[in-house]
Amino acid sequence: MTGADDVTGTAADAAASAGRPVELRISRSRLAANLAAARARLVPAELMVVVKDDAYAHGVEAVTAIAVEEGVRWLGAIDPRSAGRAKAVAGDRARVFCWLTLSADETRSALAEGLELGVGDAGYLERVGAAAESPAVVHLKIDTGLHRNGVRPEDWPGFVARAAQLERQGRIRVAGIWSHIAEASDAEDDASRAVFDAAVQVARDAGLTPEVRHLAASAAGWARPEFRYDIVRLGAFSYGIRSADGPEIDGIAPVATLIARVTALGHEAVEIGIGSLDGLPSTLGGRVHVGTPAGPRRLDGVGLVTSRVETWPGAAIGDEVAVFGPGTMGEASATTLGEAIGTVGEEPVLRVSPLVPRVVTD
Known part of the structure; x- marks a missing residue:
């Protein structure tokens, strides 16, 4: 993110301050x-x-x-x-x-x-x-x-x-x-x-x-x-992956949360450390919301290694953004992302690169 949006910070700065820029958390x-x-x-x-x-x-x-x-x-x-x-x-x-x-x-x-x-x-x-x-x-x-x-x-x-x-x-x-x-x-x-x-x-x-x-x-x-x-x-x-166009499932919740950290800041958008090379479909840009510390924000665009997200008050490098998950930060489920681009709920999860660390949490 450069140019008119006057972005500050780099992916290297974020990595140094917040560790890995992206991970798939398994609850x-x-x-x-x-x-x-x-x-x-x-x-x-x-x-x-x-x-x-x-x-x-x-x-x-x-x-x-x-x-x-x-x-x-x-x-x-x-x-x-x-x-x-x-x-x-x-x-x-x-x-x-x-x-x-x-x-x-x-x-x-x-x-x-x-x-x-x-x-x-x-x-x-x-x-x-x-x-x-x-x-x-x-x-x-x-x-x-x-x-x-x-x-x-x-x-x-x-x-x-x-x-x-x-x-x-x-x-x-x-x-x-x-x-x-x-x-x-x-x-x-x-x-x-x-x-x-x-x-x-x-x-x-x-x-x-x-x-x-x-x-x-x-x-x-x-x-x-x-x-x-x-x-x-x-x-x-x-x-916890429901069928595309199907109802929510009683007693079932998404197990995986795809987390990407903020790597750069701008006046209107922040940059997060995930892109299409990590498996995030580029067609999601402008179609879905992700979860942030301030709740849901629009995913503005997906690049090769980074993506743009509508900013929020107090956004900081190292903040965590949930690309998909159970909704605890306002993010949509993987199935909702799949529906937005005309595919099934498994695809956004299966597309996550094997190079993205899987981290088991409580």
């Missing part, structure tokens, strides 16, 4: 409260906390440690790296489910780490059975209409028959039947649920005895008890 107490509220709502189904994408950019290790301390016994991730990181922290305190289709080498590594594998492909089923040195724990996936992996209903009887044969041979143990649904409309989801129920029965008729069934993620699991079955995979809601 232990808010995450614990969210998990408690979720478990109370979903009971008797169990909560599976999804830790994909580095636990929605909150940090797999920190989220896993808090979750297992709060009694969560299931964690899930798409990729084996995130799942393996969660398992390394959780140990025997939680079961970890990984649902990406893996290569032979990745399968062996995942099984050695103690991961439970989502299997929605006949070829993958064979790879898992061949890789297992002891019975591999698997969850078989039926495609209920979303077409996001999973065995088609017409192929399902042969698939589960083969799984039952591998189970009798001691190569696998079928712990679960699962699927994804579109969560696009109640009617479509009801149709998917009927396909799922029929698939579970076919699996049982083939001699399988799955201990858990899981179909719903955040939205359907929260709103529709009949979709909960034995486990609900809760992703964004665990972190």
